[in-house]
Each structure stands twice: as structure tokens, then as C-alpha cells.
Amino acid sequence: MYDVLRDFHTKSMHRRPDTLDEGVTLLLGVRRTQNTGASGGLAPAVSQTGGLAAGEEEEVITVLFDRSQFSEDRARAWWQLKKERILNISKFRYQL
Numbered sequence: 001m002y003d004v005l006r007d008f009h010t011k012s013m014h015r016r017p018d019t020l021d022e023g024v025t026l027l028l029g030v031r032r033t034q035n036t037g038a039s040g041g042l043a044p045a046v047s048q049t050g051g052l053a054a055g056e057e058e059e060v061i062t063v064l065f066d067r068s069q070f071s072e073d074r075a076r077a078w079w080q081l082k083k084e085r086i087l088n089i090s091k092f093r094y095q096l
Contacts, residue, residue, distance in 0.1 A: 023069035
């Protein structure tokens, strides 16, 4: 999990409750992009003001479940039913 987090710009990461299911929270963020400029390093994918840079989209990094509402089995079943919607959120810019 922590290796995956390195792929995302830290200032872009935030939690957002899922709008359709209580007890489910999404960790969203913007991936770092390869900079083709002179530095050749990774460039942040968000503007200095914290908004999305042109052409960048938020992606779901992980799904968090409230343990008081979800057992491991219920969370697994939820994922099997909802994963397509969750994986497509970045395409819709989280307009659910």
C-alpha cells in the first residue's frame, strides 16, 4: 500500500465519503506525472494553489470501510458488487 502512495502527489490526497454507501470512504489523489522538462524528475500533478492541473484527474487510491458496519466478508462482497463503479470514478471526476 505504501509503495502505491508514492505514486500520488501528497497534497492532492484526501478522503471522501462514498455518496451511495454509508460506512465507505474513498481515499482519492492525483498521480504524479513524468516531467519532460529540464529537471527530468517527477513533477507534482496539482497546481500551486492545490487545484487540479490541466488534464489531471483524481483516482481512487483505496477504499476504507467502517469496521463497525463492515465485516471482512461484507467488505469483500461490497467490493465485488461495486468495484466497476469505484474503478471508473476518475473517468467521471467523482460526479456520483
